[in-house]
Each structure stands twice: as C-alpha cells, then as structure tokens.
Amino acid sequence: MIISLQLDSETPLYEQLRNQIVIGIATGELAAQEKLPTVRQLAEDLGINTMTVNKAYMLLKQEGYIVIDRRHGAKVSPRPPDNPEPSPQLEEQLRLLIAQATIQGVNQSRFQTLCSQIFANMTYRHP
Amino acid sequence: MIISLQLDSETPLYEQLRNQIVIGIATGELAAQEKLPTVRQLAEDLGINTMTVNKAYMLLKQEGYIVIDRRHGAKVSPRPPDNPEPSPQLEEQLRLLIAQATIQGVNQSRFQTLCSQIFANMTYRHP
DNA sequence: TTATTTGTATTATTATATATAATACAAAAG
DNA sequence: CTTTTGTATTATATATAATAATACAAATAA
Known part of the structure; x- marks a missing residue:
C-alpha cells in the first residue's frame, strides 16, 4: 500500500x-x-x-x-457487525461538512451523488 | 446565537x-x-x-x-452563486468520513438518510 | 539455549501551536 | 475629538509534535 x-x-x-x-x-x-x-x-x-x-x-x-x-x-481488525447508527462524533463531523458544502453552493442532489461515487470505491464489506 | x-x-x-x-x-x-x-x-x-x-x-x-x-x-458574506463542484478539501474530508462510517458498519442507505436529515436543517439557500 | 524481532516505555531535546495578557495603532463613526 | 473598530506587536506559559537514543518484556527463529 x-x-x-x-x-x-x-x-x-x-x-x-x-x-x-x-x-x-x-x-x-x-x-x-x-x-x-x-x-x-x-x-x-x-x-x-x-x-x-x-x-x-x-x-x-x-x-x-x-x-x-x-x-x-x-x-x-475483523469486520464488525452492522451498526446502523453512526457515532455522535461522526454525525457531528458530517453536519459540519454538509454546512460547508451548503454555503459553498453544493446542493443536496450533487452531494448525494458524490457520496454514491465514494461509496462505490469502498469495497470493505464486499470481499 | x-x-x-x-x-x-x-x-x-x-x-x-x-x-x-x-x-x-x-x-x-x-x-x-x-x-x-x-x-x-x-x-x-x-x-x-x-x-x-x-x-x-x-x-x-x-x-x-x-x-x-x-x-x-x-x-x-452574501450568498455565492451555485457551485456544483465541492472543493478538493471537502471531497477528501467526505471520503475519510465515509471510510470511517463504512468500517463502523453504517451502510450507504443509512448514511444517505442521515445526510437528508441534516440537509433538511440547512436553510441557508431558502430564506 | 541463544539471538533476533516485536511492540512498548522512557527520557531528553527541539520546534511549533495555542491561549492569554498588555498595549498600541490606523481608520472610521459618533 | 473621543470612541469604537479591526489589527499588529511583544511577551509569557502551556501543550503538542517530532525526533533521537535507549531499554525492556515477550515471542519468534536460529
């Protein structure tokens, strides 16, 4: 790596x-x-x-x-069990990130598309 | 405030x-x-x-x-014009955030729902 | 057994970042 | 002309970051 x-x-x-x-x-x-x-x-x-x-x-x-x-x-570490609820820290970080995106002029639709693209590269739970 | x-x-x-x-x-x-x-x-x-x-x-x-x-x-600052492309820094932060969420066991569906809820509280461009 | 490799702890040193304090200055408002 | 504004300066104390040089315990490999 x-x-x-x-x-x-x-x-x-x-x-x-x-x-x-x-x-x-x-x-x-x-x-x-x-x-x-x-x-x-x-x-x-x-x-x-x-x-x-x-x-x-x-x-x-x-x-x-x-x-x-x-x-x-x-x-x-071995893969942990699914946990639908993110940690409070992660949620707060996401909140700040979305605030910045919003002010920068990135709308929700574009943001969600970007998330999808990033998720597509996360093969962690699909070995 | x-x-x-x-x-x-x-x-x-x-x-x-x-x-x-x-x-x-x-x-x-x-x-x-x-x-x-x-x-x-x-x-x-x-x-x-x-x-x-x-x-x-x-x-x-x-x-x-x-x-x-x-x-x-x-x-x-006054509201800037819409800018569909987020800054590279923001994109990198989002990438790290999604990586952490993925490992923690939060799937894409749950993550997108959370994003929607957060966006709903951002009234910046809807005065 | 012995020697080596592993993570880990310790101590010291240097450089940078953070936060506060006490002032001071230039520009504009009142 | 006094006050208020952001801003700059200098000093000080504390914390963090990074390196360096060792050292130790546990386990592997010889």
Missing part, C-alpha cells in the same frame, strides 16, 4: 498516517486480518521516527481499526 | 468558534449580511481572549464565510 505524507501539511504526520490506513481498510486495499508493516519498517520506509508510527498505530488500535499482538504485530 | 465552547476539548477554541459560526450560517441562524459581534464583545461574552476570537474571524474571512470592514465590523 502506498502512503504519501506531506511534511508541510497542518495535519500531524501520525494523523495523516492514521487517515490513510483507515481509507486503505475501507477501500479494501488492506484486507481484514491483513498484517501491517512493523513500526520500525514503516518508519524507515516513510523516513520518519519510530514513535510517530507507533502513535498512529496506538490511535488506530484505540479506535478499534486494528488489533495489536506482540507475537504477530499489527493486523486489521 | 448561542455559542458553547469546550475548554477541555482537543479542538482549539478558535476552531470550535469557527465551526459553530459556519454551522450558524448554514442553518440560517446567522443570515447573509448579518453583523457579527465585535471581537471584544464576543471575547468578553465567551470569557476568552480577544486574539482568539480574532483568529477565528481571520480564518472565516480567509475562507470567504465572512467579510470584514473596518467601518462596519464583521458580516456574513
């Missing part, structure tokens, strides 16, 4: 890394149960510090996206 | 303030051309520093949400 970090971004490196792994899981680029690189290996590949990668892994673990085992390293 | 800041949040105060004003504009709570409180007044009301409010106003100005005039203070 290709990971590209922007050193000049306002988004912290560990957060960029976390985000790209989350998207990688959702798109199916990283399959459930798939083993992630070791913190040392990934840090070396990306040219960043070990602890920065570790921070991203700890965050992903805390959020439930990956499982970490000392024997086998980090793995993508 | 009621603004509530969480001092213990990870989100900086100026960003919380910016977000709530954006939502206020989108929901119509803040009408186009409406005058915002002065930086000193809002800082006093919220019990925070003047420069923190100023930073939020500068950000909103830079993003085009408000217009600042030395004579009349800060005002909500």
Whole structure:
C-alpha cells in the first residue's frame, strides 16, 4: 500500500498516517486480518521516527481499526457487525461538512451523488 | 446565537468558534449580511481572549464565510452563486468520513438518510 | 539455549501551536 | 475629538509534535 505524507501539511504526520490506513481498510486495499508493516519498517520506509508510527498505530488500535499482538504485530481488525447508527462524533463531523458544502453552493442532489461515487470505491464489506 | 465552547476539548477554541459560526450560517441562524459581534464583545461574552476570537474571524474571512470592514465590523458574506463542484478539501474530508462510517458498519442507505436529515436543517439557500 | 524481532516505555531535546495578557495603532463613526 | 473598530506587536506559559537514543518484556527463529 502506498502512503504519501506531506511534511508541510497542518495535519500531524501520525494523523495523516492514521487517515490513510483507515481509507486503505475501507477501500479494501488492506484486507481484514491483513498484517501491517512493523513500526520500525514503516518508519524507515516513510523516513520518519519510530514513535510517530507507533502513535498512529496506538490511535488506530484505540479506535478499534486494528488489533495489536506482540507475537504477530499489527493486523486489521475483523469486520464488525452492522451498526446502523453512526457515532455522535461522526454525525457531528458530517453536519459540519454538509454546512460547508451548503454555503459553498453544493446542493443536496450533487452531494448525494458524490457520496454514491465514494461509496462505490469502498469495497470493505464486499470481499 | 448561542455559542458553547469546550475548554477541555482537543479542538482549539478558535476552531470550535469557527465551526459553530459556519454551522450558524448554514442553518440560517446567522443570515447573509448579518453583523457579527465585535471581537471584544464576543471575547468578553465567551470569557476568552480577544486574539482568539480574532483568529477565528481571520480564518472565516480567509475562507470567504465572512467579510470584514473596518467601518462596519464583521458580516456574513452574501450568498455565492451555485457551485456544483465541492472543493478538493471537502471531497477528501467526505471520503475519510465515509471510510470511517463504512468500517463502523453504517451502510450507504443509512448514511444517505442521515445526510437528508441534516440537509433538511440547512436553510441557508431558502430564506 | 541463544539471538533476533516485536511492540512498548522512557527520557531528553527541539520546534511549533495555542491561549492569554498588555498595549498600541490606523481608520472610521459618533 | 473621543470612541469604537479591526489589527499588529511583544511577551509569557502551556501543550503538542517530532525526533533521537535507549531499554525492556515477550515471542519468534536460529
């Protein structure tokens, strides 16, 4: 999986890394149960510090996206059961996003179409 | 307009303030051309520093949400023309949001319904 | 067994971001 | 001419981000 970090971004490196792994899981680029690189290996590949990668892994673990085992390293979590209700945080983020879209002049129809296109690339639950 | 800041949040105060004003504009709570409180007044009301409010106003100005005039203070920008294409930043944020929703087990149908409900509260372009 | 690899913890250091405080200035309104 | 406006400056304190250099426990591989 290709990971590209922007050193000049306002988004912290560990957060960029976390985000790209989350998207990688959702798109199916990283399959459930798939083993992630070791913190040392990934840090070396990306040219960043070990602890920065570790921070991203700890965050992903805390959020439930990956499982970490000392024997086998980090793995993508198995697919959880369907949960129709999104988390309050996700709902609030969506609310802010739609507010911005509305003000920018993107109407509901266009927004829904965009969502459909994005969903079409999420093969997470269709292996 | 009621603004509530969480001092213990990870989100900086100026960003919380910016977000709530954006939502206020989108929901119509803040009408186009409406005058915002002065930086000193809002800082006093919220019990925070003047420069923190100023930073939020500068950000909103830079993003085009408000217009600042030395004579009349800060005002909500007039409604821009319809723009079917969302900004790349917004699209990337939506992509990450949908990725998280997908992994959390929220399917497309439920997500679209949630979007519809949120859009129903955005009266920005229906005064 | 021994050596290596794994995640993880610790400590230190540097740089940047956040927030507050105390002023000060220019421009416009009253 | 005084007040109010946004804005700039300087200083200070705290928190976060990132790196560096180690070190440890647990498990794998030799």
